[in-house]
Amino acid sequence: MLSEAQRSAPLTLTEHLDSARREAIARGMVWFWLLNWLVVLFLSIRYEVYSQVGLASDDSLPWRFQSELALVMVVLLLLPVVSLFCDHLQDRLWLRMAALVMVLWGGLWTLHIYTIGQVELRGGVSYANGIMRLNLLAALIAFYPDRKVFYGYLLGPMTVGVGLELFLRVDFPQIYLLGVLFGVIALEVGRRMLHRWFELAIMREHENLTLLRQLDQLAKQDSLTGVANRRHFNIELDRALVHSQESGAPLSLILIDVDYFKRFNDHYGHQVGDMCLKEVAQALNRAVRTPSDLVARYGGEEFVLLLPNTGRQAAASVAQRLQDGLASLQLEHLASDVAPWVTVSQGIACSVSGEGVSQLLERADQALYRAKESGRNQFCVSE
Numbered sequence: 001m002l003s004e005a006q007r008s009a010p011l012t013l014t015e016h017l018d019s020a021r022r023e024a025i026a027r028g029m030v031w032f033w034l035l036n037w038l039v040v041l042f043l044s045i046r047y048e049v050y051s052q053v054g055l056a057s058d059d060s061l062p063w064r065f066q067s068e069l070a071l072v073m074v075v076l077l078l079l080p081v082v083s084l085f086c087d088h089l090q091d092r093l094w095l096r097m098a099a100l101v102m103v104l105w106g107g108l109w110t111l112h113i114y115t116i117g118q119v120e121l122r123g124g125v126s127y128a129n130g131i132m133r134l135n136l137l138a139a140l141i142a143f144y145p146d147r148k149v150f151y152g153y154l155l156g157p158m159t160v161g162v163g164l165e166l167f168l169r170v171d172f173p174q175i176y177l178l179g180v181l182f183g184v185i186a187l188e189v190g191r192r193m194l195h196r197w198f199e200l201a202i203m204r205e206h207e208n209l210t211l212l213r214q215l216d217q218l219a220k221q222d223s224l225t226g227v228a229n230r231r232h233f234n235i236e237l238d239r240a241l242v243h244s245q246e247s248g249a250p251l252s253l254i255l256i257d258v259d260y261f262k263r264f265n266d267h268y269g270h271q272v273g274d275m276c277l278k279e280v281a282q283a284l285n286r287a288v289r290t291p292s293d294l295v296a297r298y299g300g301e302e303f304v305l306l307l308p309n310t311g312r313q314a315a316a317s318v319a320q321r322l323q324d325g326l327a328s329l330q331l332e333h334l335a336s337d338v339a340p341w342v343t344v345s346q347g348i349a350c351s352v353s354g355e356g357v358s359q360l361l362e363r364a365d366q367a368l369y370r371a372k373e374s375g376r377n378q379f380c381v382s383e
Contacts, residue, residue: 013206018091020202021145025098028142029083035138036076036109039131043116044069056119065119072112079105095146102143102152109135110156132157133183140187144194158184222297224274225281233296233304237357240308244351251351252315254305255364256284256322259343259376261301263335276342277301279331287322289314303344304364312350312381319346319379338377345371346379 047065050056058065079101086097113135117128136157143150158180220232228236237253244251258264258280265273277297284295284303294306307315322344331342347368351360363382371380 013203015091016206016209017199017202018095020198020205022091022094024145024198025095025143025149026083028145029079029098032138032142033076033079039135040069040072040076047119050120055121057121058119060118061115065115068112068115072108075105075108095149098146099148099152102149103155106139106153106156107159108156110160114160136183136187140190140194144191145198147191147195150191154184154187225278225297227281227284227303228294228296230296230298233294233298233306234357236294237306237360240306241351241355241357241360243308245353249309250311251360252305252307252310252312253349253351253360253364254307254315254319254379255298255347255349255361255368256303256305256344257346257368257372258301259338259345259372260333260336264333264342267335276331279329280326280342280344283322283325283329287318287325289318293318310350312348315348315350316379316381319348322346323377323379338375343377345376347371347382348379349382 044066047056047069056065061068082101086094089097110132113128113132116131117124120127136154139150139153143153220228222229240251243249258276261273261276264276268276280303281295281297284305288295288305288307289310292308293310296304296306298304305318307318310318323346326342326344327339329341332340333342334340336343345368347364347366347370349360349364349367367380367382371378374380
């Protein structure tokens with residue numbers, strides 16, 4: 001039997017991939033966010049220690065380094081709030097918003113890492129480059145499932161990398177740009193490898209889920225008529241009755257028996273009898289009102305309708321609609337004593353407070369018995 005998560009999973013592979021990307025990116029963001037906090041705390045402690053021994057200073061900056069650290073912390077605190085506001089978005093829109101957030105997040109971190117290179121008085125640039133490489137590797141691990149999210153974060157470092165060559169004129173600019181290009185290529189190759197494994201895993205999961213759904217549907221379905229089988233009906237009846245007792249919503253049940261069906265089989269043969277049951281099942285599907293109404297084969301020539309949120313009068317309307325539908329079909333039944341076409345007898349029962357499944361079914365069966373005793377091709381409502 002499928003779990004609730006499996007039932008609510010997307011039906012198409014594209015939707016399943018979008019949902020899986022969203023879930024993977026969301027988890028990656030949480031991990032990356034916590035990692036950022038560890039880095040910020042380490043950098044703040046390191047700066048305090050190094051500044052006391054004269055190895056770090058923010059005199060060359062137009063602002064205080066501690067103020068910049070405070071700004072980064074405020075942004076990190078705001079990210080979970082932004083995530084809560086985006087929770088209701090559809091998967092694709094959520095991923096676009098995540099890419100936009102990554103552009104801002106990556107830009108802020110690039111500025112902060114550049115600043116670290118300026119305040120460190122000995123080997124600051126090399127230290128900042130090391131932090132940037134580790135940060136990009138962590139971003140690759142966290143955001144590889146979606147290209148836009150990953151490159152949204154990578155946009156800041158790439159822009160600064162090119163900008164350093166254009167405006168600050170680094171030594172050996174061709175070698176520097178070549179290094180930037182090789183770095184991007186290495187990240188993209190790694191991202192594609194990880195993403196391919198991710199897609200293959202999701203595709204297998206989707207195939208398995210599709211197979212499970214098919215098996216679950218077969219387990220619920222009557223093989224001849226295509227409506228629900230008795231096992232599934234029993235499960236849904238238990239669930240519907242519990243909901244009815246807890247919420248006070250009405251619940252109705254209609255037991256249906258094809259009139260003189262044994263004679264029909266004897267007269268026309270079992271193959272035609274099977275076709276007759278299929279036609280009756282289709283007439284039942286046309287008679288119900290909403291997708292929540294359940295049509296099931298109860299056994300042999302007996303069917304049952306489970307009608308949640310349906311009172312006695314509405315259930316009688318469904319029964320009448322079934323009678324009228326069969327009358328309009330005019331399925332020949334010359335062996336019947338009621339009419340020259342296929343007819344049904346129906347027993348209706350509405351749940352009452354404190355009543356169990358067996359009592360409800362018994363009252364519906366008694367109503368069906370009265371309909372048969374009264375001449376068939378009619379319905380009776382249980383008191």
